Structures are given as C-alpha cells and as structure tokens.
Amino acid sequence: DAKTTQPTSMDCAEGRAANLPCNHSTISGNEYVYWYRQIHSQGPQYIIHGLKNNETNEMASLIITEDRKSSTLILPHATLRDTAVYYCIVAAYNAGNMLTFGGGTRLMVKP
Amino acid sequence: NAGVTQTPKFRVLKTGQSMTLLCAQDMNHEYMYWYRQDPGMGLRLIHYSVGEGTTAKGEVPDGYNVSRLKKQNFLLGLESAAPSQTSVYFCASRGQGYGYTFGSGTRLTVV
Numbered sequence: 001d002a003k004t005t006q007p008t009s010m011d012c013a014e015g016r017a018a019n020l021p022c023n024h025s026t027i028s029g030n031e032y033v034y035w036y037r038q039i040h041s042q043g044p045q046y047i048i049h050g051l052k053n054n055e056t057n058e059m060a061s062l063i064i065t066e067d068r069k070s071s072t073l074i075l076p077h078a079t080l081r082d083t084a085v086y087y088c089i090v091a092a093y094n095a096g097n098m099l100t101f102g103g104g105t106r107l108m109v110k111p
Numbered sequence: 112n113a114g115v116t117q118t119p120k121f122r123v124l125k126t127g128q129s130m131t132l133l134c135a136q137d138m139n140h141e142y143m144y145w146y147r148q149d150p151g152m153g154l155r156l157i158h159y160s161v162g163e164g165t166t167a168k169g170e171v172p173d174g175y176n177v178s179r180l181k182k183q184n185f186l187l188g189l190e191s192a193a194p195s196q197t198s199v200y201f202c203a204s205r206g207q208g209y210g211y212t213f214g215s216g217t218r219l220t221v222v
Contacts, residue, residue: 041216043214044203044213046212098159099154100156101154102153104153
C-alpha cells in the first residue's frame with residue numbers, strides 16, 4: 001500500500017520555483033516526511049525532512065499542512081541540474097527507519 | 112572522501128552463478144540497507160541491518176542473503192542468480208541523523 005501520492009511528472013522553467021506536492025493522508029503521529037531525489041541513475045540524495053513544522057535548508061523548503069495530510073517541497077530557483085525524480089516518503093524515526101520508495105515525481109527543468 | 116562505496120559497479124552473471132556485492136561505509140553508521148531498483152521503478156528494500164552482527168528482511172528478501180560481520184561492511188549475496196535479479200542495487204547507511212547516504216549503485220545483469 002502506497003503511503004504517499006505524487007504526480008508522475010512536472011515541468012518547471014529554469015530560475016523559477018518548483019513546487020512538488022505530496023499527499024500522505026494516512027500519516028501517523030510519529031512519522032516524518034522525507035524528501036529524496038535521484039538524478040539520472042545515481043543513488044538517491046537526501047534533501048530535507050520534517051515532522052509538523054515547516055523546514056528550510058540550503059537545498060529546499062518543506063511546507064507541511066497543519067493536518068499533516070499533505071506537504072510541498074519547494075526548490076526556490078530551479079536549475080537544469082535539479083532535473084531528477086523526487087521521492088516523498090513517510091517513515092517513523094526508529095532503529096530500522098526503513099524508507100519505502102514509491103514512483104516519485106519526475107521533475108524536468110527546462111531552459 | 113567519506114561516503115558509501117559499492118563494489119563492483121557493473122557485473123554480468125550467468126543464470127545459476129553466485130556473487131557477493133560489497134558495501135563499505137566510513138562514517139561509523141549503525142544502520143545499513145540494501146535496495147534494488149528495476150527500470151522505471153522506485154527502490155525496494157531487500158535486507159537491512161541495525162548494527163554489527165544483525166540483519167533483517169526487507170520487502171523483497173527472497174534469493175538474497177546478507178552479512179554484517181564488521182560495522183563498516185554490509186555484504187549482499189546471490190547464491191544462484193536468476194534473470195529476475197537483473198537490477199541496479201543500491202546500498203545505504205544511516206547514523207543517528209535522519210538522512211540516508213546512498214552508494215552509486217551496482218548494475219547487475221543476469222543472462
């Protein structure tokens with residue numbers, strides 16, 4: 001059973017903000033929202049995570065709705081190098097902390 | 112150059128042959144994971160380890176065995192390779208933080 005729902009693909013113009021949505025309506029109280037991306041055939045790269053507050057780091061911002069049923073990853077100024085598959089994952093932070101990857105969103109940044 | 116190193120990067124096996132994939136991390140991480148990724152799909156967890164000497168099954172463990180004799184190494188074995196095991200294999204590790212660090216992958220073809 002998929003815990004998250006993401007659009008299959010999205011386009012974004014270079015230099016503009018990329019807003020990637022994710023629905024996770026069955027998220028549990030102890031589960032975090034994680035975002036990873038996979039560029040071409042490389043190993044996935046950690047971007048950001050959050051529990052219930054909005055988060056920002058040098059790569060992106062994460063906006064989580066108050067009911068925690070959905071979130072949005074924001075890349076403020078997308079570049080061509082941000083073209084990748086973006087995975088939204090919900091998981092509890094525990095000893096195993098296994099991440100379950102869905103299909104993700106294929107973001108294409110265009111010149 | 113700290114990170115996760117996977118060897119080999121590429122391998123072609125004949126059906127029925129055996130092989131071992133090696134994952135090494137130099138970040139003193141407790142947790143290590145083996146995933147496989149089939150074309151156009153997300154990653155699926157094969158096995159994982161929460162510490163030296165421990166292993167556990169993930170989502171798709173059949174046909175694979177693992178060992179974690181040393182904290183820094185996590186080995187994935189295929190005893191009798193099958194064409195269905197043609198895939199890209201990713202190893203990952205995690206410390207006390209929240210983000211996984213992934214290796215660059217091993218591309219395995221079973222003919």
